[in-house]
Amino acid sequence: MDADRSFDSQSSGRTEPDKDGIHIIPDFSVAHTVSKGLRRNGDLLVFHECITIILECKPAPSRSEYNRDNRNHELRQSLDEAHKQLLLYLAVYFTKEPAAKSVIAVASSGSYWHWMKVEKHEVPSLYFMKRYGSARLSDLANVPVDDHEDYIRYFGLMDRWASLGSVYNLGKPESDQALMRMRAGDLISVLQECRCQLPASRKA
Numbered sequence: 001m002d003a004d005r006s007f008d009s010q011s012s013g014r015t016e017p018d019k020d021g022i023h024i025i026p027d028f029s030v031a032h033t034v035s036k037g038l039r040r041n042g043d044l045l046v047f048h049e050c051i052t053i054i055l056e057c058k059p060a061p062s063r064s065e066y067n068r069d070n071r072n073h074e075l076r077q078s079l080d081e082a083h084k085q086l087l088l089y090l091a092v093y094f095t096k097e098p099a100a101k102s103v104i105a106v107a108s109s110g111s112y113w114h115w116m117k118v119e120k121h122e123v124p125s126l127y128f129m130k131r132y133g134s135a136r137l138s139d140l141a142n143v144p145v146d147d148h149e150d151y152i153r154y155f156g157l158m159d160r161w162a163s164l165g166s167v168y169n170l171g172k173p174e175s176d177q178a179l180m181r182m183r184a185g186d187l188i189s190v191l192q193e194c195r196c197q198l199p200a201s202r203k204a
């Protein structure tokens with residue numbers, strides 16, 4: 001896994017062999033860019049780029065009507081997988097972009113989704129996520145004292161995901177309202193925290 005390369009592409013999730021480990025790409029990410037048109041050829045000169053939204057998609061739970069409990073359980077498991085993977089992406093992102101302060105993380109399973117805004121200080125280190133990101137809970141119980149701050153951050157974020165409560169279903173009115181809230185609240189907040197503007201001498 002390479003923090004310098006992991007967000008080079010915004011194409012859908014795939015895991016590729018890499019001589020240094022596993023090269024992982026999130027399913028979807030939304031960038032904020034600050035750019036200026038060049039009068040001569042109409043090209044854009046990009047001065048700044050950061051990520052505002054990182055999305056991890058997992059398969060939909062079973063549609064079986066006979067198994068509603070199982071379906072809810074599958075949905076929670078699927079979202080939990082997305083949450084864990086998002087923690088790794090967040091660790092990579094904040095390592096690659098040390099000036100970034102926050103980002104919106106979206107976990108989805110089929111058409112079900114939920115989100116939260118994550119601050120940089122809440123995210124475990126990339127070292128910790130590389131070492132323990134795929135570990136079982138029983139392995140995490142033996143984390144050395146030196147890694148306890150990361151351990152607390154890891155479970156802090158997993159607890160925040162678990163306490164979100166609401167999971168939205170795309171196309172339903174509640175989902176539309178949630179998208180509006182995400183856009184008007186957390187997305188604007190992430191952009192305000194970025195504070196990147198065109199350099200003064202380059203403004204039109």
Ligand SMILES: [Zn+2]
Pocket residue numbers: 032033048049050051194195196
């Ligand atoms: Zn930005």
